[in-house]
Amino acid sequence: MSVEKAAAPGQSGLKRLVSHALQNLGPLLALVLLCIIAAIASPVFLSPRNILNVLRQSSINAIIAAGMTLTILTAGIDLSVGSVVALASTTMGLLMIHHGAASSVAIGGALILAAFVGVINGLVITKMRVPPFIATLGMMSIARGAALEMTRGYPMFGLTQDFRWMGAGEVGPIPWPVIITLVLYVIVYLILRFTKIGLYAYGIGGNEQAAVFSGINVDRYKIVIYMLCAFLAGIAGIVLSARLDSAQPGVAEGFELDAVAAVVIGGTSLFGGEGTIWGTLIGALTMGVIRNLMNLMEVSAFWQRIVIGAVIILAVFVDQMRRRVSRRT
């Protein structure tokens, strides 16, 4: 019954391969290029000590961005993650210092609260039909306010020392935050690749109506995804507190934007349905390398913000160009 053009699938197959390569390798090539430039610009850059430093400094953003990837894949966004980092930090601090909880209990409590915040985000988005941008913008303020109120606005010192390895420890030369980040990325990869949560995340982001018509409980999976996102932000809060050896309500302000930037630099579409977790890791590393390079070159913190902003716009611009090329039929 073949009445179709045999060449068509083959041709689009090739095109798919090229666009696939561009999508997945584009960000990686950019990162490699950036590292070469950095190596030329600063002799210190390639030293093992500095490389490990970049990895450690990128880890918090990378962890938050992993969760952000999930929400953006569903064509959503979570702007509350920075505040959730702070809330997890202060909750843990409060439990440890004021209630004398063991570090495991304090960390568990903080993570449960973080996940709970994510569930609330999910409920507001699905049941109250508030767009994700607004729902999580509201939660950004609510969670920050709660963190500040909890500690009356002051940082808390005197955390137990038995979990500090999470932020400051090392296995051989490798910092623990880097290991934690990698483990979390493998877990998120497995979720996206091999579970219904992953299948449905791409499905909902690609075409929510088709997901509804396929009998998927879209609301439930969205809630799960916002919960995972907030949970990951909670972990980032614990790691950050361990590194700072304090619980700080004002910490991680603006981290949500860094996370979004890492996700889009990594090639995930803000319209949902397209993207990979490894792209996000590359995106987070790209931002880390740029920051590190500017530090090495003693660029002022103010200028750094200007450069980072320009990089984000440039990355999305390049991504749009790629899409335009690959959509040409």
Add this chain to the structure above:
Amino acid sequence: MGESSLLEMRGITKRFPGVLALDNVRFDLKPGEVHVLLGENGAGKSTLIKILSGVYQKDEGEILIDGQPTEIQNTHHAQQLGISTIYQELNLIPQLDIAKNVHLGREPMIVPALQWIDFGAMYRDTQRVLDELGVDLNPRTLVRELGVAQQQMVELAKALSFESRIMVMDEPTAALTEQEIRELFSTIRTLQERGVGIIYISHRLQELAQVGNRVTVFRDGCFVGTRNLADVTTDELIAMMVGRTLDDRFPKVAVERGREALRVERLNQEGVLRDINLVAHHGEITGIAGLMGAGRTEMAHAIFGVTKADSGQIFIDGERVTINSPRDAIDAGLAYLPEDRKGHGLVLLMSVANNVIMAGVDSLSTGLVIREGEKNRVVDQYIHALNIRTPSARQQVQYLSGGNQQKVVLAKWLLSQATVIIFDEPTRGVDVGAKVEVYQLMNELIKQGVAIIMISSELPEILAMSDRILVMHEGTLVKEFADPKGVTEELVLGYATGGIRDER
């Protein structure tokens, strides 16, 4: 000079990486003529149209407009040359009124330096154009308040106000009712009288003779022939399109009717559905005819749990089921192949494999984890069984043809073990050849005892493929033909339009 050509395209060749989209084709258009361009998906029709409208540049060949060799630089240049294209997806801004849409981008100015728009002139001019078209619309009406047919008229008005002399219409009747099609054809005649040449693309072979003068057929990027529509039969056209004769366009098989599979009793939905009583049997195709807007799709949505009915009962294999969501429907053994395949049926960005497992993934997973090996095996099985033409299971479905996309949706429902499958416009946007394949798959399904409900606006399809025909009119089923033998299109249309009524 009536025979001189408005447009001539000669020796047009267009290559894309790895594929020859157009190979030395020709096409011409005379003033006041409707010239139909025919071919299956992938035949090169849209590539030719995109070259004409300046979206693509040709690699070889020449284009003459009014006998003058012309290089069409870009879409803006095409517009200046008097070429307008009315695409299937209408390009109007719903929040603006008709006049603003018609003049978008070339608003008349009072003080050009201040970008001060002359709204008076704009509304007057729009009114003039609408009058010329014989369309009864107010230029101040917002486009979002218009139906598809009226929006199309606005597109035509826009083209006319550009003083376009070459208009391309891409499947203009795809979403129109019979009445609206008649109105469109009369508007087309008005345009013809003004000397406008129209390139008309459509898959609906029956309507071509009513509207067109000549027809040109493309196949696989090559020119097959140009004929006068008065001298050519539908079968000849199909043979030109597919390169051979299709012995049987509707390969109906007879299967012994089985037990009752689905029974719907007194289904009501305020303002949409009224007292729907419906029975479907195993091994049977129940055809549902009706005009657009009669409530057929709405009925399917209500049965499938997409929308909520106000009252009514649904029985599957004699057992009462409660359906509050598509999940409930799927669990009860129902499946629904939506009318809007791309909007409701598929995730275009996802792979064939992942689309196939969207609804039935539970049977392939342990807890939340999908059993990868089994998934790949099952998906390959369906690709093979349904003859889905794709380079691999990992290909994104957006790159598949309409017929193959439809098969992916079908595979999804077969995996979910459906026993009652509702096909909503199963062959819309599907090539002639692939249509036969879809019918053959339906035959396979009823042989296996599946009950099929086929909603369709294609009356030949309804009459030829159904074992039983129900006709819907204004939200209720008004007529049942227990045996489609001897039933004519006119008779079905009579009930569908409300022209004929039985006392029940």
